[in-house]
Amino acid sequence: MEEIIISTLQRTLVAATPLLLATTGEIITERSGILNLGIEGVMALGAVVAFIVTITTGQPWLGVLAAIAAGMAISIIHAFASITLQANQVVSGLALTMLGLGLSGMLGKPYVGKPLSIKMNDIVIPYLSDIPYVGKVLFIGGPFFYLAIILALASWFLLERTRLGIQIRSTGENPRATETQGVNVFLIRYLSVLIGGGFSALAGAHLSISYSKSWIEGMTAGRGWIAIALTIFALWNPSRAIWAAFLFGGIFVAQYLMQPLGISPNFLSMLPYIATLLILLLISLKDPKKLNAPAMLAEPYKRGER
Amino acid sequence: MIKITTTDRYNITPFRSLMTNVFSLAAGLFVISIIFLIAGVNPLFAISEIFSGSFGSAYGFKETLTKAIPLILIGAGLTLAFRAKFWNIGAEGQLLMGAIFSTWTGLTFGDALPSYIIVPMIFMAGFIGGAFWGIIPAILKIKYSINEVISTLMLNYICAEFLTMLIVGPWKGKARFGFPGTDNLPESAILGVIPGSRIHYATLILAIVCAIVLCVVIYKTRFGYETRVVGENPDAGKYAGIDFLKTSLIIMAISGGLAGFAGVGEIAGIHHYLGYPASVSSGYGFTAIIVAWLAKLNPLYAIVSGIFFAGILVGGDAIQISLGLPAATVEIVNGTLLFFLIMGDYFLNNKISIRLSN
Numbered sequence: 001m002e003e004i005i006i007s008t009l010q011r012t013l014v015a016a017t018p019l020l021l022a023t024t025g026e027i028i029t030e031r032s033g034i035l036n037l038g039i040e041g042v043m044a045l046g047a048v049v050a051f052i053v054t055i056t057t058g059q060p061w062l063g064v065l066a067a068i069a070a071g072m073a074i075s076i077i078h079a080f081a082s083i084t085l086q087a088n089q090v091v092s093g094l095a096l097t098m099l100g101l102g103l104s105g106m107l108g109k110p111y112v113g114k115p116l117s118i119k120m121n122d123i124v125i126p127y128l129s130d131i132p133y134v135g136k137v138l139f140i141g142g143p144f145f146y147l148a149i150i151l152a153l154a155s156w157f158l159l160e161r162t163r164l165g166i167q168i169r170s171t172g173e174n175p176r177a178t179e180t181q182g183v184n185v186f187l188i189r190y191l192s193v194l195i196g197g198g199f200s201a202l203a204g205a206h207l208s209i210s211y212s213k214s215w216i217e218g219m220t221a222g223r224g225w226i227a228i229a230l231t232i233f234a235l236w237n238p239s240r241a242i243w244a245a246f247l248f249g250g251i252f253v254a255q256y257l258m259q260p261l262g263i264s265p266n267f268l269s270m271l272p273y274i275a276t277l278l279i280l281l282l283i284s285l286k287d288p289k290k291l292n293a294p295a296m297l298a299e300p301y302k303r304g305e306r
Numbered sequence: 307m308i309k310i311t312t313t314d315r316y317n318i319t320p321f322r323s324l325m326t327n328v329f330s331l332a333a334g335l336f337v338i339s340i341i342f343l344i345a346g347v348n349p350l351f352a353i354s355e356i357f358s359g360s361f362g363s364a365y366g367f368k369e370t371l372t373k374a375i376p377l378i379l380i381g382a383g384l385t386l387a388f389r390a391k392f393w394n395i396g397a398e399g400q401l402l403m404g405a406i407f408s409t410w411t412g413l414t415f416g417d418a419l420p421s422y423i424i425v426p427m428i429f430m431a432g433f434i435g436g437a438f439w440g441i442i443p444a445i446l447k448i449k450y451s452i453n454e455v456i457s458t459l460m461l462n463y464i465c466a467e468f469l470t471m472l473i474v475g476p477w478k479g480k481a482r483f484g485f486p487g488t489d490n491l492p493e494s495a496i497l498g499v500i501p502g503s504r505i506h507y508a509t510l511i512l513a514i515v516c517a518i519v520l521c522v523v524i525y526k527t528r529f530g531y532e533t534r535v536v537g538e539n540p541d542a543g544k545y546a547g548i549d550f551l552k553t554s555l556i557i558m559a560i561s562g563g564l565a566g567f568a569g570v571g572e573i574a575g576i577h578h579y580l581g582y583p584a585s586v587s588s589g590y591g592f593t594a595i596i597v598a599w600l601a602k603l604n605p606l607y608a609i610v611s612g613i614f615f616a617g618i619l620v621g622g623d624a625i626q627i628s629l630g631l632p633a634a635t636v637e638i639v640n641g642t643l644l645f646f647l648i649m650g651d652y653f654l655n656n657k658i659s660i661r662l663s664n
Contacts, residue, residue: 264471
C-alpha cells in the first residue's frame with residue numbers, strides 16, 4: 001500500500017511536469033497581452049526535435065536545447081503575425097498549432113516507434129530524500145521535474161519582483177501608457193512570446209525523451225490546450241500554476257489507477273478534458289471578477305494611435 | 307533614408323479583397339515550396355501534383371467535390387459564429403455528435419421506414435446532435451464566461467472518446483466480427499451517390515442551399531445584423547437590447563447543426579456505419595476554419611473556398627502516395643496558408659507607402 005501511494009504521487013509529479021512548463025510559458029506570454037493558442041503545435045515540434053537530436057547525438061541536453069530553439073523559432077511567426085501585423089490572435093494561434101503538428105509529423109515520420117535508450121538519471125537531493133514518504137516523492141525526481149519547479153518559481157519572481165516583469169505586466173494591461181514610459185512594447189511582447197514558445201517546446205522535450213522515451217504523432221494529446229486552461233485556472237500566476245499542474249497530473253494518473261475497476265478506458269480518457277471544463281466552471285461560479293485576465297489580452301496594439 | 311508609413315484603408319472593395327487573398331495564397335505556396343525543398347522534394351512537382359491530383363482528372367475532381375461537402379457545410383456555419391467573434395473550434399466534435407445521433411436514428415427506425423421518411427429524419431437527428439454539442443459552449447460562455455476556444459476543444463476530445471466508447475461497447479455491430487463499429491445502416495437510410503463517384507448529392511445540395519440561406523440571413527435579417535453587432539461592438543449591442551444568450555444560442559445551434567449535417571453525410575453517404583472518430587472525420591472541423599477565413603466570413607464564398615481546400619486535401623492524399631510524404635504534409639500546407647491569409651488582412655486594412663526621403 002505504502003509503495004502504491006508513493007509511486008502514485010511520483011507519477012503524478014511526472015505527469016504534471018509538461019503541464020507546468022507549458023502553463024508557465026503561456027502565463028508569461030499572456031501577461032504581455034498576447035494570447036498564444038499554438039502551444040499544442042509548439043509542444044509537438046519540441047517533442048520531435050528533442051527526440052531526433054537526442055537519438056542522433058546521444059546527448060539529451062543537446063536535444064533539449066535544440067527543442068527550445070525550434071520552439072522559439074516557430075513562435076516568431078505567431079509573434080510577427082499578431083504583434084507586427086496585428087492579426088487575429090485566435091486564428092494565428094490555430095495556424096501555429098496546425099503548422100507545428102504538421103512539421104512534427106513530417107520530421108518525425110522516420111522515427112516513429114524507435115525506442116530511446118538514453119537514461120536521464122534521477123536527481124537525489126541528499127538528506128531531504130531520507131525523509132519518510134515526502135522525501136521519496138519530492139526529493140527524488142527526474143531533472144525535468146526540478147527544472148519545471150525552478151522555472152515556475154523564477155517566472156513568478158520575474159513577473160512580480162523585477163523591472164522587466166513590471167514592463168511585461170503593464171504591457172498587457174495598458175500598452176499605450178507603457179510606451180509613453182519609454183518601454184518598447186513590441187520588443188517586450190516579442191520577448192514574451194519567445195519565452196512562452198521555449199517553455200512549450202521544453203514541455204514537449206520532456207514528453208518525448210523522458211516521459212515516454214519514444215515519438216509518435218499526436219503524443220501531446222491535447223496537453224497544450226489543457227495548459228491554456230490551466231493558465232486561467234492559475235489566474236495568470238506561475239506559483240499557482242504549480243498546484244494547478246499537480247492537480248491535473250493527478251487526474252492523468254487517476255486514469256491508470258481506475259482501469260482495474262472495470263471502468264471503460266475511453267471514459268477514463270475523457271477525465272482530463274471533463275476536469276478542465278469543471279475547473280473553469282468552478283472558478284467562474286466562485287467569483288468571476290477574481291479572474292483578472294490581463295486587460296489587453298488578445299487585443300492588437302497599434303503604435304501611435306489614440 | 308527609407309520611410310515606411312501606414313495609414314488605415316477605408317475603401318475596401320471586393321476586388322481588392324479578392325486580390326489580397328490571391329496574393330496571400332501565392333505567398334503561402336511560395337513558403338510551402340521552400341519547406342518542400344528542404345524536405346528534399348521538388349516543390350514545382352509537388353504543388354502541380356496537388357492540384358492535378360484534385361482538379362486535373364475526373365476522378366480527382368469527384369473526390370474533391372465529395373470532400374467539399376463537409377467543408378462547405380461546416381465552413382458556412384463557422385462564418386456565422388466567427389462573425390459574432392464566437393471562436394468555435396469544436397466543429398469536429400459537433401460533426402461526430404451529429405454522426406452519433408443520426409446513426410442511432412438510422413439503426414433504430416431505418417428498417418421500418420421508407421427512404422423519403424428516414425433520410426429527412428437522420429438529417430434532422432444529425433442537426434440536433436451537432437446543435438446540442440454546439441450550444442453547450444455557448445451557455446458556458448455567456449452564463450459562466452468560460453472561454454469558448456477551450457470549451458469547444460475539450461468537447462471535441464470528450465465526444466471522440468464517447469463515440470469510441472459506443473462503438474467498442476454497447477453499439478458494437480453483430481456483423482463486425484468483434485471489430486469496433488456499428489452495423490451498417492439499413493438500405494433505406496443510405497444516401498444515393500452520383501454514379502461512378504462518392505458524391506452523395508443530397509448532402510451537396512443541402513450544403514449549397516445552407517450556404518445561400520445563411521448568406522441571406524447574415525445580410526438581410528435582423529438576426530444577421532445582431533450577429534454582427536455582437537461581434538463588432540458588444541457594448542452597443544447591450545444598449546440596443548440584444549439578448550446575448552439567445553443570439554449566441556441560435557448562432558451556435560446553427561453552426562453546430564451544420565457540422566452535424568456534415569456528420570450525417572459522412573455516415574449515410576460514405577461509410578454507412580459509425581466507426582472510429584478519425585475515420586468518420588479526417589479533421590474537417592479544423593480545415594473548415596481556414597475555409598471560413600478564406601471566404602472572408604461570407605457563407606456564399608465558403609462554397610468556393612470549401613472546394614479549394616477539399617482540393618488540397620485530395621491533392622495531399624495524392625502526393626502522399628506518389629512522393630511518399632507523410633499525412634502531416636497537408637497540415638503544414640493548411641497552417642501556412644492560414645498564416646498568410648490572416649497576415650494578408652493587414653495589407654488589406656492598411657495602406658503602406660514606402661518613400662525615399664533625405
